[in-house]
Amino acid sequence: MTQSLTVWTAVAALSASVAVAEEVRVYNWSDYIDEALLEKFEAETGIDLVYDVFDSNEVLETKMLAGGSGYDVVVPSGSFLQRQIEAGAFQALDFGKLSNSGNLWDVIKDRTATYDPGNAYSINYMWGTTGLGVNVGKVQEALGEDAPIGSLSLVFDPANMEKLAGCGVHFLDAPTEIIPAALAYIGEDPNSHDPDVIAKAEPILTAVRPYIQKFHSSEYINALANGDICVAIGWSGDVLQARDRAWEADNGVEVAYNAPSEGALMWFDQMAIPADAPNPEAAHVFLNFIMDAQNMADASNYVYYANGNVASQPLLEEDVIGDPAIYPDEATLENLYTTTPYPARVQRTVTRLWTKIKSGT
Amino acid sequence: MRRLLVGIPYLWLLILFLVPFGIVFKISLSDYAVSIPPYTPKLDIGAGWAAFTEFLGALDFENFVFLTSDDLYWKAYVSSLQIALLSTIFTLLVGFPIAYGMARAPEVWRPALLMLVILPFWTSFLIRVYAWIGILSTEGFLNQFLLWIGVIDAPLTLLNTKIAVYIGIVYTYLPFMILPIYSTLERMDESLLEAAEDLGCSRTQAFWLVTLPLARPGIIAGCFLVFIPTLGEFVIPSLLGGSETLMIGKVLWEEFFNNRDWPVASAVAIILLLILIIPIVLFQRNQAKETEG
Numbered sequence: 298m299t300q301s302l303t304v305w306t307a308v309a310a311l312s313a314s315v316a317v318a319e320e321v322r323v324y325n326w327s328d329y330i331d332e333a334l335l336e337k338f339e340a341e342t343g344i345d346l347v348y349d350v351f352d353s354n355e356v357l358e359t360k361m362l363a364g365g366s367g368y369d370v371v372v373p374s375g376s377f378l379q380r381q382i383e384a385g386a387f388q389a390l391d392f393g394k395l396s397n398s399g400n401l402w403d404v405i406k407d408r409t410a411t412y413d414p415g416n417a418y419s420i421n422y423m424w425g426t427t428g429l430g431v432n433v434g435k436v437q438e439a440l441g442e443d444a445p446i447g448s449l450s451l452v453f454d455p456a457n458m459e460k461l462a463g464c465g466v467h468f469l470d471a472p473t474e475i476i477p478a479a480l481a482y483i484g485e486d487p488n489s490h491d492p493d494v495i496a497k498a499e500p501i502l503t504a505v506r507p508y509i510q511k512f513h514s515s516e517y518i519n520a521l522a523n524g525d526i527c528v529a530i531g532w533s534g535d536v537l538q539a540r541d542r543a544w545e546a547d548n549g550v551e552v553a554y555n556a557p558s559e560g561a562l563m564w565f566d567q568m569a570i571p572a573d574a575p576n577p578e579a580a581h582v583f584l585n586f587i588m589d590a591q592n593m594a595d596a597s598n599y600v601y602y603a604n605g606n607v608a609s610q611p612l613l614e615e616d617v618i619g620d621p622a623i624y625p626d627e628a629t630l631e632n633l634y635t636t637t638p639y640p641a642r643v644q645r646t647v648t649r650l651w652t653k654i655k656s657g658t
Numbered sequence: 659m660r661r662l663l664v665g666i667p668y669l670w671l672l673i674l675f676l677v678p679f680g681i682v683f684k685i686s687l688s689d690y691a692v693s694i695p696p697y698t699p700k701l702d703i704g705a706g707w708a709a710f711t712e713f714l715g716a717l718d719f720e721n722f723v724f725l726t727s728d729d730l731y732w733k734a735y736v737s738s739l740q741i742a743l744l745s746t747i748f749t750l751l752v753g754f755p756i757a758y759g760m761a762r763a764p765e766v767w768r769p770a771l772l773m774l775v776i777l778p779f780w781t782s783f784l785i786r787v788y789a790w791i792g793i794l795s796t797e798g799f800l801n802q803f804l805l806w807i808g809v810i811d812a813p814l815t816l817l818n819t820k821i822a823v824y825i826g827i828v829y830t831y832l833p834f835m836i837l838p839i840y841s842t843l844e845r846m847d848e849s850l851l852e853a854a855e856d857l858g859c860s861r862t863q864a865f866w867l868v869t870l871p872l873a874r875p876g877i878i879a880g881c882f883l884v885f886i887p888t889l890g891e892f893v894i895p896s897l898l899g900g901s902e903t904l905m906i907g908k909v910l911w912e913e914f915f916n917n918r919d920w921p922v923a924s925a926v927a928i929i930l931l932l933i934l935i936i937p938i939v940l941f942q943r944n945q946a947k948e949t950e951g
Contacts, residue, residue, distance in 0.1 A: 353915070355915035355916055355918075356915060358915075358918065359914065359915050359918070361694075362693075362694050362695060362696045362918065363694070363695055364694045364695060380692060383692050384692045384693050384694055384696065385693065385694055386694060470901075472916070510818070511818060511900070511901070512901050523797075525796070525797065641690050641692075641917075641918070641919070644916075644917055644918070645917050645919065648912055648916045648917050649728070649730070651916075652730060652909075652912065653730075655901035655902070656901055656902050656903075656904050657902060658729075658730055658733050658734075658904055
């Protein structure tokens with residue numbers, strides 16, 4: 298024991314010396330920041346920034362639960378954050394060091410408190426909805442002028458899907474997003490943790506499975522922009538990035554995003570500091586930098602996601618703050634739902650159901 | 659000194675195989691928990707013997723029993739075995755003629771040919787597999803080429819199918835098949851073939867009766883080098899295969915990442931290892947026989 302103690306003291310001393318070198322390691326989602334902001338951070342604070350990216354909550358969570366990730370700031374989504382807080386993965390924030398925390402938006406803080414009671418462990422970075430990305434021209438060609446591009450029946454009604462299969466449909470490879478959507482479609486509680494209710498999603502998804510080209514959580518951005526596919530269930534900002542890429546390429550593809558009328562999942566990506574972060578001091582500096590109104594506005598203007606920073610709103614470009622697909626109006630906001638983490642046993646049922654739907658086994 | 663040299667491989671085996679195996683086996687006997695790391699019980703070495711026996715008491719084979727309760731697992735094992743077996747056969751069919759051609763090429767060419775086989779290793783494996791996405795996709799090079807020469811009228815769906823997985827595996831593991839076969843063929847004494855022909859063999863007969871048996875150790879080594887890693891392959895099926903390509907590597911990923919159930923994931927891994935031990939033991943026996951002969 299004493300021996301391991303010596304080792305740990307050595308490790309601690311080593312990480313302390315790293316802290317003197319002032320380095321902050323950030324682990325964020327891919328395609329999720331304007332890189333100019335990263336340079337600005339280094340120039341303003343003199344802290345070296347190591348910026349790594351991931352593309353799934355599962356990968357991040359596995360790193361967090363294994364411990365010793367070496368990151369100072371990570372960005373899990375709400376329901377994942379909640380479980381990781383429960384597991385003891387994060388340290389409470391020191392708001393004394395976060396002078397910009399007054400910029401945060403109460404509307405979002407109220408909602409994120411579901412996952413992080415009192416918002417003690419995290420601040421909101423971006424939030425968005427999960428909805429329908431469509432290639433308007435191709436969908437109307439397949440289903441007629443009055444195609445239901447704002448309704449889940451577009452993707453869950455086999456009659457529609459049969460006609461859309463030819464031009465390509467992608468679903469997110471995320472059971473915790475698609476199963477709630479299927480439940481919302483049939484009028485069940487999307488946040489249900491009851492295995493019997495969750496099972497009702499199976500026939501809905503199995504019926505349209507033959508018409509789904511792929512389950513993937515990032516390929517649809519390019520596929521939509523290039524016109525390779527005509528419909529995707531995807532994340533709001535990603536679809537809007539596809540819209541922009543198509544517009545820049547001037548390829549005649551018109552991409553639109555709609556939060557479905559039956560209700561859409563609202564999610565929150567939260568910045569938090571791991572309990573074993575090597576440099577929590579610098580992590581706080583980074584969080585404070587991100588909460589600056591101008592910086593947050595720059596980030597949103599770049600990635601087309603809404604943020605939880607009310608002070609940044611006057612600085613947002615009109616095609617961000619004025620777009621109801623990014624900042625939903627009151628009526629749409631009413632129509633959004635959130636989900637909470639499944640208990641382990643239910644999670645297993647959900648994963649198993651997902652495998653069954655995808656592979657037929 | 660001699661003992662030390664003999665000891666190195668054992669030390670290697672101990673550190674890189676037995677210790678990790680022990681850790682995984684231990685986790686496979688524990689239970690899921692919301693904590694860091696996400697399982698219980700944890701072994702506290704400092705707490706003495708009583709804590710250790712208590713720890714042992716908390717372990718059980720529940721997770722292995724669980725694997726029998728759902729047909730997903732054995733179906734995934736069987737499907738992986740099938741894919742690994744077929745891939746090995748395909749790789750052999752492609753790799754043998756290449757190795758044969760290389761070994762029969764003029765001696766001055768051989769280093770260059772060998773280099774060409776090894777060269778792809780200089781690029782990341784991931785990038786090479788990714789390149790196949792560009793080749794096989796609906797709008798990809800292969801379809802465009804086939805459309806251009808008029809073999810097909812409409813693009814073929816290749817990406818996200820089992821065919822793409824086989825192409826990816828054969829491509830990736832081909833050098834592992836070629837190199838051992840080449841090394842046995844290259845060492846072959848060509849006068850044996852002349853002797854066979856003098857004794858009345860035709861060229862083809864000589865190939866079947868002389869060359870092939872002599873290449874056997876290389877073929878067997880190549881097959882194992884392809885079969886064993888393919889069985890647990892995860893990257894190629896997840897990049898090139900569709901969601902209906904069921905492989906145990908993918909199931910392992912889901913247990914570990916989606917279910918966060920390290921204990922069940924470890925149990926899946928242990929069973930995979932046991933399945934792999936059979937071909938490895940067969941391989942060892944074969945090697946031993948070869949050296950005896």
